[in-house]
Amino acid sequence: MIDLKLLQKDFDAVSMALSRKKVDATLIEALKEKNEALKTAKSSYERAQAAQNEMSKQFGLYKKEGKDTAQLKTTLDANKSQITLFLDQQREAEAALDALSMNIPNIPDADVPEGQSDEDNVELRRVLEPRHFDFTPKEHWELAEQNGWIDFERGVKVAKSRFSVSYDMGARLERALINFMLDFNRARGFTEVSVPSLVNRRTLEGTGQLPKFEDDLFKIEGEELFLIPTAEVPLTNLYQDEILEAESLPLLMTGYTSCFRKEAGSAGRDTRGMIRQHQFHKVELVAITTQEQSEAVFVQMVQCASDLLGALELPHRLMQLCGGDLGFSAARTIDLEVWLPGQNCYREISSISNTRDFQARRARIRYKDGGKNMLAHTLNGSSLAVGRTMVAIMENFQNGDGSITLPSVLNSYL
């Protein structure tokens, strides 16, 4: 949630910043109005309630002293109906404000580049030269099937489209990658955490998936539980409603989970292969920091993911997302795109975001700083999507005969 006080204080700046994220100015205007309306309703209610409390005390004293309470009761009853009225107004205003504010995305950082779509993202740097092939590199689904690593048909049979099954070396590579990534992150100070794959509504609101993106989530019938779309959701919300000690920050966590996404708006995109699946594996990085620490931790997380790709000898580039391509909760994001020789292009394999205090405000994650409670900063990033990493390995390490020579760092994991 954005800072409503900031909105009140500097409407133009907030409005301007949000327009870079394609938020309509009238929406922000409405937000400001609702906020004012709520304050008015609230102060009316509180004034009436204060009078009621005072008179109720009187009432008690009268009773004790045996005085006549009939007249006081009439005044109280009249005031009570006022209170009910004001309270209704307050609740109405609150509901309206909530409905609006929970659907407003985060304000991008000042230095986020202008732009509408991923075409306007800015390339920061490239790491490792793509290898030269003296044959035409194949796409990963061809290699996966040829090597018997992935079975696309049987996944569809037991579930539905966009589900697949890994076999033999495919399954083992998956497991090896997960272990390798977790160990890699652990060595860089991230604590390994294993979390639930089902979470409640409150938790998804905390990180910003709800209320706006319910269509993208798998929901358990008859329960208020959803399958997580990323480990970011349970990991970040581990500390919801908590006030942490500043000295205990930053909290650095890494966790492996399956991720589940409906891919509601992606009909027809990446239908072939394992780039876009309803279920995929991912190792995630999450950090909870003080406001001063978050920038440095962000850089650290980006470096961690880039180094991981480096260790796997996968050529990639770092892209800073423009305002229009930024996700709902993010103030700044750097995507890591891995080189796929089969597709002859760079594809997103990791996305690292600083949400600043946006999620912390929703999830009420705070820390004590010299007796004062401050909103924490939360950051998240994939330490690589496992499926896409397998795609990248297959395409980059393929030989002319379709066989695959795996990167040597994985030797001890296979």
Added chain:
RNA sequence: AGACAGGUGGCCGAGUGGUCGAAGGCGCACGCCUGGAACGCGUGUGUAGGGAAACCUACCGAGAGUUCGAAUCUCUUCCUGUCUGCCA
């Protein structure tokens, strides 16, 4: 899943309709005491919103209700414990 018992401040724990944001204790902070410490004594010690401030409002798991007035009464719900059932 069924039966019973509970959910109160950082922690323990009192409070069954009024002046209770909540006794008492522990912990913590500051001061006194001391050569220094312990002990002892004193003061203070939740969160959120509004206000320049005085101060006001809300919060005793959550939500709704009864009442002039609810931590206290009623209903719903969530969570925890114990026993029974089921199960990796």
